[in-house]
Amino acid sequence: MSDTSSTLRIVWIYPDLLSTYGDQGNALILSRRARLRGIDTEISHVHSSDPVPVEGDVYLLGGGEDRPQILAAERLRSDGGLKRAVERGATVLAVCAGYQIIGESYGDDDDNPLPGVGILDIHSGRGETRAVGEIVADIVPELGGGRITGFENHQGRTTIGPSARPLSRTVIGIGNDNQTEGAYQGHVLGTYLHGPALPRNPGLADLVLRLCVGEIAPLQPSWGEKLHEERLAAVM
Ligand code: GLN
Numbered sequence: 001m002s003d004t005s006s007t008l009r010i011v012w013i014y015p016d017l018l019s020t021y022g023d024q025g026n027a028l029i030l031s032r033r034a035r036l037r038g039i040d041t042e043i044s045h046v047h048s049s050d051p052v053p054v055e056g057d058v059y060l061l062g063g064g065e066d067r068p069q070i071l072a073a074e075r076l077r078s079d080g081g082l083k084r085a086v087e088r089g090a091t092v093l094a095v096c097a098g099y100q101i102i103g104e105s106y107g108d109d110d111d112n113p114l115p116g117v118g119i120l121d122i123h124s125g126r127g128e129t130r131a132v133g134e135i136v137a138d139i140v141p142e143l144g145g146g147r148i149t150g151f152e153n154h155q156g157r158t159t160i161g162p163s164a165r166p167l168s169r170t171v172i173g174i175g176n177d178n179q180t181e182g183a184y185q186g187h188v189l190g191t192y193l194h195g196p197a198l199p200r201n202p203g204l205a206d207l208v209l210r211l212c213v214g215e216i217a218p219l220q221p222s223w224g225e226k227l228h229e230e231r232l233a234a235v236m
Contacts, residue, residue: 023062061098150193
C-alpha cells in the first residue's frame with residue numbers, strides 16, 4: 001500500500017469478460033482477510049469499457065472463455081493501466097484465462113499466438129486435451145502458502161520463461177504441463193485454479209496479502225480452513 005493511503009485498494013478487472021466459476025470470490029476473501037487484520041479495503045469493479053486505474057494495490061483477474069479472453073487481452077493492452085500499476089509495485093493475482101493473457105503470448109481458439117499484456121514471462125498454447133477436474137498443488141517453498149486445491153477447466157498449456165518461476169508443483173491434475181501449476185514474477189501471480197482459489201486456500205490468500213502489505217498476523221482457523229481440508233480430503 002502507498003504511504004498516503006491506509007486502505008487496501010482491490011481492483012476486480014473486467015467482471016463482464018473474465019469472471020467464470022465465481023472467481024469474484026477472490027476479491028471478497030482478500031478483503032475479508034485484510035479487514036480481520038484491521039486493514040480497511042475498497043473493491044472497485046472495472047468493466048472492459050472503463051480505464052484501468054493505476055493506483056490500485058492489488059489487481060484480480062478471473063477465468064473466461066476463448067473469445068472474451070481475446071477481447072480482454074486487447075483492451076488491457078491498449079489501456080496500459082495494468083502494466084503501469086505493476087511497474088509501480090502493485091500485486092496481481094490472475095486466474096486461468098486471466099493468467100494466460102497477462103503473459104507474453106497465448107493461443108487463440110485455433111492456437112494462433114496472440115500477444116499478452118507482458119507482465120509475466122509465460123507463453124501459453126493449446127494442449128491436445130482439455131484439463132478438467134480437481135487439482136492439487138504445493139506452492140514453492142520460497143513463497144510459502146502450503147498445499148492448494150482448486151478446480152481447473154482449460155485447453156491451454158503454459159511454458160514458463162526465464163524471468164518467471166513456477167507458483168507450485170502439481171500433485172493431482174494438469175496445471176501448466178502436468179508438473180507445475182501457475183507462475184510468479186515479483187508481485188505478479190498467475191494460476192489455473194478456480195474454486196474460487198482464495199476462498200478454498202486461505203494460505204494463498206495470505207500470500208497475496210503479504211505481497212501487498214508485508215507481514216500479517218496469523219488468524220484463528222475458521223470456515224476457510226475447513227473448506228480447504230474438506231476439498232483436499234475429497235481427492236487425496
Ligand atoms: N479459454 C482458456 C482455455 O481454455 C481459459 C479457460 C478458463 O479460464 N477456464 O485455456
